[in-house]
Amino acid sequence: MAQAKPGRSDRQLSPEKTAAILQGGMQEFLTRGYAATSMDRVAIAAKVSKATVYSHFQDKEGLFNALIRQLVNQKFQSIFGAEDEQLLHRDPQLVLREFANRILDVGQSEPQFLNFLRLIIGESGRFPQLARAFVRNIEQTTFRRICHYFTHCPHLHLADPEATARIFVGSLVHFMIVQEMLHGKDILPMERDRIIGTLIAMIVEGRSPAA
Structure with missing residues (x-):
């Protein structure tokens, strides 16, 4: 037809x-x-x-891409409560803690987002363009702004802001996937505050909280 x-x-x-x-x-x-x-x-x-x-x-791919844009914009644009220039003047420990909690809140309170993420991961082998579209939208709404923050924050002195931004986001996404999608709460339980606190201490102070 x-x-x-x-x-x-x-x-x-x-x-x-x-x-x-x-x-x-x-x-x-x-x-x-x-x-x-x-x-x-x-x-x-x-x-x-x-x-x-x-x-x-x-076509179907166009519809799927529109869903990716909608979901990413709805869930991840809200991570940033203030404009970039305002964030630069706040305590980086508070800023990063807010970022981290908002990212993880998406995983804990939005089952539809996790189900959609499962779909993208599951279909990425046969339809790699779907995964690419998702990563491009995540990069535009989340990674780019966190990278900008790490690069321009006067309170941070990072040798490689881009790599640090990837470590920050990657650690949180890994924690979200393991805990919320792979039943890590039962197998490898860990409180999110431990992950967030250690991650921020390593970035801001270059040490672990117990050091």
């Missing part, structure tokens, strides 16, 4: 229809996986025509 072509009247969707399509897409992807999801099923879930879905998102 030929793919539906966008009609002129469908090009400008209402916010309600856009939200319905994104919600329907999320539901289908999480239920069926990327490969088994079709735009037909998304249209049925969203209660709109297939032509409407195609006119706004072109």
